[in-house]
Amino acid sequence: MGKEHILVGLEVGTSKICVVIGEARDDQLRILAVGETPSSGMRKGEIVDFDNAKECVREALAIAEDRGDVQVENVILGVSGSHIESFNYRGSVEIPQDRDEIDERDIEDVEANAREVSLPPPNTVIHTITQHYFVDGQDGVLSPVGMVGHRLEAEFHLIHGVATRIQNTIRCVKELNIEVEDVVLNGLASALVVLDNHQKKLGALVIDIGGGASDYIVYNDGVVKQSGVLAVGGDHITNDISMGLRIPTQRAGRLKEEEGSALLGNALPGDLIPLRDEPGFAGRDVDRETLNTIIHMRMRETLELLRRRLAQQAFLDYTGAGVFLTGGCSLLPGIASLTEEVFGMPVTLTHAQNVSGMTSAFQNPRYSTAIGLVKYGQAIAEDYSGGGWLDWIKGVLPGKRRRAG
Amino acid sequence: MARLDQRGSSRETEARGLTLPGRNAGQVMIGIDANTLGRADRMDPVEFRVVGIGGAGSNVLDRAVLDGCEQERLIAVNTDVQSLSASVAPAKLQIGRDVTRGLGTGGDPALGEEAALGSEPELAALLGGVPLVFLVAGLGGGTGSGALPVVARIARESGALVIAFATLPFAFEGQRRGNQAAAALERLEADCDAVVCFENDRMGEIVSARAGVHEAFAATDRTISQAIRVVGEVVRRPGLIRIGIDELLSALRNRGGRCLFGFGEGSGDNRLHDALAEALRSPLLDRGRLLDEASNLLVHVAGGRSLTLAEVEVVLGALARQVSDHTQVLLGLGVDPALGDRAQVALLSSRPSKATLHAPVPLAAPASAAVAPATSKPRRPTAPAPAAPTPSPVAPADIESEPVPPVAELEPGDATPSAAGELIPELATPAPDPVATARPRRPSPIRAVDPAVPADPAGSASASGQRPAAIRQEEMQFEPVSRGRFEKSEPTLEGGQDLDVPTFLRKNIRVR
Numbered sequence: 001m002g003k004e005h006i007l008v009g010l011e012v013g014t015s016k017i018c019v020v021i022g023e024a025r026d027d028q029l030r031i032l033a034v035g036e037t038p039s040s041g042m043r044k045g046e047i048v049d050f051d052n053a054k055e056c057v058r059e060a061l062a063i064a065e066d067r068g069d070v071q072v073e074n075v076i077l078g079v080s081g082s083h084i085e086s087f088n089y090r091g092s093v094e095i096p097q098d099r100d101e102i103d104e105r106d107i108e109d110v111e112a113n114a115r116e117v118s119l120p121p122p123n124t125v126i127h128t129i130t131q132h133y134f135v136d137g138q139d140g141v142l143s144p145v146g147m148v149g150h151r152l153e154a155e156f157h158l159i160h161g162v163a164t165r166i167q168n169t170i171r172c173v174k175e176l177n178i179e180v181e182d183v184v185l186n187g188l189a190s191a192l193v194v195l196d197n198h199q200k201k202l203g204a205l206v207i208d209i210g211g212g213a214s215d216y217i218v219y220n221d222g223v224v225k226q227s228g229v230l231a232v233g234g235d236h237i238t239n240d241i242s243m244g245l246r247i248p249t250q251r252a253g254r255l256k257e258e259e260g261s262a263l264l265g266n267a268l269p270g271d272l273i274p275l276r277d278e279p280g281f282a283g284r285d286v287d288r289e290t291l292n293t294i295i296h297m298r299m300r301e302t303l304e305l306l307r308r309r310l311a312q313q314a315f316l317d318y319t320g321a322g323v324f325l326t327g328g329c330s331l332l333p334g335i336a337s338l339t340e341e342v343f344g345m346p347v348t349l350t351h352a353q354n355v356s357g358m359t360s361a362f363q364n365p366r367y368s369t370a371i372g373l374v375k376y377g378q379a380i381a382e383d384y385s386g387g388g389w390l391d392w393i394k395g396v397l398p399g400k401r402r403r404a405g
Numbered sequence: 406m407a408r409l410d411q412r413g414s415s416r417e418t419e420a421r422g423l424t425l426p427g428r429n430a431g432q433v434m435i436g437i438d439a440n441t442l443g444r445a446d447r448m449d450p451v452e453f454r455v456v457g458i459g460g461a462g463s464n465v466l467d468r469a470v471l472d473g474c475e476q477e478r479l480i481a482v483n484t485d486v487q488s489l490s491a492s493v494a495p496a497k498l499q500i501g502r503d504v505t506r507g508l509g510t511g512g513d514p515a516l517g518e519e520a521a522l523g524s525e526p527e528l529a530a531l532l533g534g535v536p537l538v539f540l541v542a543g544l545g546g547g548t549g550s551g552a553l554p555v556v557a558r559i560a561r562e563s564g565a566l567v568i569a570f571a572t573l574p575f576a577f578e579g580q581r582r583g584n585q586a587a588a589a590l591e592r593l594e595a596d597c598d599a600v601v602c603f604e605n606d607r608m609g610e611i612v613s614a615r616a617g618v619h620e621a622f623a624a625t626d627r628t629i630s631q632a633i634r635v636v637g638e639v640v641r642r643p644g645l646i647r648i649g650i651d652e653l654l655s656a657l658r659n660r661g662g663r664c665l666f667g668f669g670e671g672s673g674d675n676r677l678h679d680a681l682a683e684a685l686r687s688p689l690l691d692r693g694r695l696l697d698e699a700s701n702l703l704v705h706v707a708g709g710r711s712l713t714l715a716e717v718e719v720v721l722g723a724l725a726r727q728v729s730d731h732t733q734v735l736l737g738l739g740v741d742p743a744l745g746d747r748a749q750v751a752l753l754s755s756r757p758s759k760a761t762l763h764a765p766v767p768l769a770a771p772a773s774a775a776v777a778p779a780t781s782k783p784r785r786p787t788a789p790a791p792a793a794p795t796p797s798p799v800a801p802a803d804i805e806s807e808p809v810p811p812v813a814e815l816e817p818g819d820a821t822p823s824a825a826g827e828l829i830p831e832l833a834t835p836a837p838d839p840v841a842t843a844r845p846r847r848p849s850p851i852r853a854v855d856p857a858v859p860a861d862p863a864g865s866a867s868a869s870g871q872r873p874a875a876i877r878q879e880e881m882q883f884e885p886v887s888r889g890r891f892e893k894s895e896p897t898l899e900g901g902q903d904l905d906v907p908t909f910l911r912k913n914i915r916v917r
Contacts, residue, residue, distance in 0.1 A: 232904050
């Protein structure tokens with residue numbers, strides 16, 4: 001190995017569009033450049049104004065290309081949105097009579113079998129993540145190739161979403177003459193860089209609270225057990241503030257970032273935040289506790305909703321490493337203790353780990369997803385070249401054939 | 406009761422000659438005629454019965470109750486006492502007391518048939534004098550397959566129009582049940598005016614793969630109960646353009662064919678579009694693709710009084726793209742203030758099965774004969790015909806309000822299947838019109854009901870039908886809450902709450 005390749009992650013997010021150019025060498029990942037533009041034409045992780053969104057993507061790519069001195073030809077694209085769902089599923093194949101040793105073909109067959117699970121008609125599989133195999137009922141087999149058996153079963157975590165909505169994001173990039181190499185769920189990408197293998201083994205919950213949506217993903221025993229998207233994010237806080245305090249949305253957004261906190265009871269009575277007048281806004285004072293109450297209510301509710309969703313399955317009880325918060329909203333002061341209160345387990349505010357290069361980029365939780373996309377590309381590429389340590393990730397959209405065995 | 410008898414006897418003599426012109430030609434105007442004439446009978450509470458036969462049948466009845474069908478119209482018929490006693494239907498009939506001794510039939514249609522034959526007098530008594538009978542059963546088992554054809558025949562012999570809703574078993578239930586179902590279906594088609602057939606295998610697609618078995622069956626029941634409701638409403642709910650039973654039958658007339666059914670409801674700016682999209686999404690229509698093959702398609706559009714002609718036109722244009730040029734589209738249009746600002750679209754058709762292309766001929770005759778009882782009564786000369794044209798000066802000028810008389814007539818509502826049933830009488834009471842009379846209702850007093858609505862003190866609403874919506878009880882109407890910048894985006898719903906509305910507003914926390 002030892003050869004380098006350039007990988008580009010593109011996150012078309014609700015608050016920002018972010019391009020990260022990374023250089024992969026062996027299992028090292030170095031961030032070369034980050035291009036970022038504020039989004040427009042996006043709501044809750046999905047495109048609502050196609051042309052606007054396309055322009056923003058073009059701009060972000062141009063910035064990144066310029067900074068990294070790289071010509072971007074293909075990207076790994078992150079998707080999100082409330083339509084994305086997941087479940088665990090077991091697929092099985094019988095090994096043909098004429099041989100009793102399990103080989104690569106059977107692995108492919110069992111995966112194909114999983115893909116054929118019937119989804120609601122408009123949906124398509126985004127990822128099939130193999131959790132573990134069963135050989136003739138023997139549980140917990142990690143790599144069955146070469147084993148002797150008659151029946152191979154595999155447990156998958158299957159993530160699916162509405163095909164047309166995903167295609168919209170893809171088309172937005174394709175119209176700029178850029179190839180989409182892979183489509184990855186934002187939450188999965190974030191988890192890739194935020195967690196290390198040990199934490200995945202222990203069990204961890206990653207919540208990536210972005211502008212328009214919160215992605216969550218649960219690892220147990222080193223594999224994905226639960227994932228999903230709740231279409232509530234920082235935009236909702238901004239909207240709440242704007243409506244509650246009757247100030248323009250943009251001003252509300254700035255107020256949230258500059259002064260907001262998710263904790264109650266820290267402000268003295270009569271603690272006012274002066275808002276200076278500016279074009280289109282007359283300026284006034286707002287009560288700090290009111291501001292915090294609005295934020296607190298929203299964040300508490302969102303986290304409680306997440307916990308309720310996650311509690312539908314038992315995996316949350318086995319997350320020894322606790323909760324990992326990332327995404328732009330994790331910068332909100334007080335969010336960690338609020339999360340701790342809601343989930344009742346240790347909470348870590350985190351960002352991309354195990355990458356080098358621009359510190360400002362990987363130490364910012366806002367970029368976790370985009371960096372994770374690059375990491376995903378690296379993992380797939382390694383897998384491709386045969387030395388895969390991540391051969392459980394083999395997610396591709398139907399129609400795009402997998403490039404590896 | 407006297408009138409009922411009379412209707413029964415004069416059924417053959419009246420009928421077709423009278424009914425047909427009303428249906429076919431220039432639909433709008435004549436449709437109104439039909440309404441006003443038919444008004445007299447439609448308030449008759451004894452108008453239809455839904456009979457659930459066997460276990461599957463009574464499940465559908467339970468679901469129908471949940472969906473707001475009035476219980477008194479439901480009859481459960483079963484061999485199995487245990488299942489019968491669990492049913493919510495007020496009228497229950499155990500058949501084959503001597504044959505199965507209160508147990509099920511064990512999947513043997515011969516036993517089911519014997520049971521039904523043994524209880525023929527009771528069945529005849531239950532169904533006597535009812536002009537319209539819906540039968541519901543799951544085919545493939547004993548009671549459903551065996552008893553359903555018998556009940557159909559009894560109902561038919563007592564002079565009713567009989568429409569059967571049958572489910573075919575899942576393929577995985579085995580060949581034998583499949584064969585039993587097919588045999589029963591064949592017999593049923595001879596004895597019913599129309600058979601609406603649901604294939605469970607297709608119904609499975611309604612629910613996601615993750616859904617539990619229970620949920621899957623519930624979805625099936627729900628679809629059937631919806632279909633019953635729609636068919637009942639189509640026949641009974643009068644409207645601008647009325648769909649007659651003959652049209653209904655011609656839409657369903659395809660022996661051994663598969664039922665194509667879709668139902669959707671929408672509200673808001675795009676309601677008819679949403680409703681149509683939802684209806685087309687029905688797996689029984691294969692997302693609208695199967696409509697292409699239908700030779701007759703029945704479309705029933707219903708909405709509150711704010712339904713505009715333009716909306717209907719646009720939505721039918723959208724529908725026209727889905728059907729082929731040679732499909733005959735039978736349009737029914739109903740206005741019901743109880744719907745408020747919502748609108749419903751129902752699509753009903755059938756598609757010939759490959760095997761049976763000879764079908765329509767034998768069925769046509771019984772069908773048209775059977776049309777008589779139900780359709781003849783609307784045209785009975787006793788109805789206060791003179792009243793029909795008069796209301797127009799009173800009515801607001803726009804077209805949508807034209808059909809109001811029939812609608813108001815629905816409201817007094819001993820029981821329309823439209824879910825708003827229970828509350829509407831309150832709305833009607835201020836009117837001088839004595840609700841309970843059995844006398845033919847004159848349009849003029851009914852008109853009086855209508856003005857009463859907008860005249861209501863609250864009367865905020867530019868007659869946009871908001872008032873009736875406010876009275877519906879099953880839907881809690883909150884103050885419209887602003888969603889800010891998410892106003893136009895798809896709502897994020899979780900646990901019945903719209904998460905786009907600020908949390909502090911939903912939790913009623915006061916902020917300064």
